Amino acid sequence: MNVILKEKIRPFYNFFLKVSGQLFHRGKKYICPFCGFLSNDLILIGGKADVLKKYEAIGAGRRRGSCWNCQASDKEKLLYIYLRDYAKIFDGSQKSILHIAPEFHLSNQILRCKNITYTCGDLFAEGYTYPNYVQYMDLLDLQLTDNIYDIVICAHVLEHIPDDKKAMSEIFRVLKPNGFAIIQVPLSKLLNKTLEDITIQDPKIRYKLFGQKDHYRLYAQCDYIKNLKDIGFEVEVRNISVENMKYGLNPMEDLYICHKK
Numbered sequence: 716m717n718v719i720l721k722e723k724i725r726p727f728y729n730f731f732l733k734v735s736g737q738l739f740h741r742g743k744k745y746i747c748p749f750c751g752f753l754s755n756d757l758i759l760i761g762g763k764a765d766v767l768k769k770y771e772a773i774g775a776g777r778r779r780g781s782c783w784n785c786q787a788s789d790k791e792k793l794l795y796i797y798l799r800d801y802a803k804i805f806d807g808s809q810k811s812i813l814h815i816a817p818e819f820h821l822s823n824q825i826l827r828c829k830n831i832t833y834t835c836g837d838l839f840a841e842g843y844t845y846p847n848y849v850q851y852m853d854l855l856d857l858q859l860t861d862n863i864y865d866i867v868i869c870a871h872v873l874e875h876i877p878d879d880k881k882a883m884s885e886i887f888r889v890l891k892p893n894g895f896a897i898i899q900v901p902l903s904k905l906l907n908k909t910l911e912d913i914t915i916q917d918p919k920i921r922y923k924l925f926g927q928k929d930h931y932r933l934y935a936q937c938d939y940i941k942n943l944k945d946i947g948f949e950v951e952v953r954n955i956s957v958e959n960m961k962y963g964l965n966p967m968e969d970l971y972i973c974h975k976k
């Protein structure tokens with residue numbers, strides 16, 4: 716199915732999920748941090764590619780993770796719980812945040828905070844529509860001055876970019892000293908080396924090798940951390956998922972909190 720058709724059908728599909736959730740999936744096991752919906756399970760999401768299963772990819776692959784009512788994913792809920800309960804960005808203090816390829820529910824929460832200067836950017840992929848608070852932005856060439864953001868959020872973007880190290884360095888450049896970026900990618904802890912070939916253009920081959928037709932790589936965790944450190948980040952790998960299972964997070968998914976000292 717092409718992207719344009721998928722986007723047209725999406726609202727009807729989401730409505731179907733919502734009704735299904737209300738009728739058949741109510742319970743007490745999980746609570747959605749965005750909409751408060753209480754459920755006994757979560758929507759099955761993620762890619763089915765064999766390579767994701769073989770290397771036990773985290774942040775990809777088949778799993779139960781999304782809210783029946785609002786469809787927020789486990790990845791988006793994880794970002795929100797960290798920013799709300801650990802980084803405490805909603806404490807009323809002044810902050811500046813750059814959000815690349817912004818997640819919808821998370822953006823809605825941040826937009827409510829008038830003390831946060833919030834910039835959202837995306838590359839405007841063909842066939843997708845974007846809210847009016849999102850501006851065109853090329854992560855390889857940010858038209859922004861150095862050292863201006865306290866926080867950068869960039870989740871599941873780098874695997875779509877051939878020159879991911881340039882993108883990492885742009886994030887580093889616009890962060891203030893003592894700021895941090897949360898940079899998430901699909902990765903494997905089993906791989907010793909990132910699976911990557913940026914010359915492959917065939918979507919079917921990319922799907923087979925990297926797990927998704929528009930990905931250039933499947934990261935090995937060790938390589939990923941090394942790449943971030945080479946850029947200059949101090950990398951904090953933190954798991955808050957296990958202690959927050961009531962929100963329906965993936966217990967295997969860590970946060971990569973990249974500090975600029």
Ligand SMILES: [Zn+2]
Nearest residue numbers: 747750782785
């Ligand atoms: Zn929800």
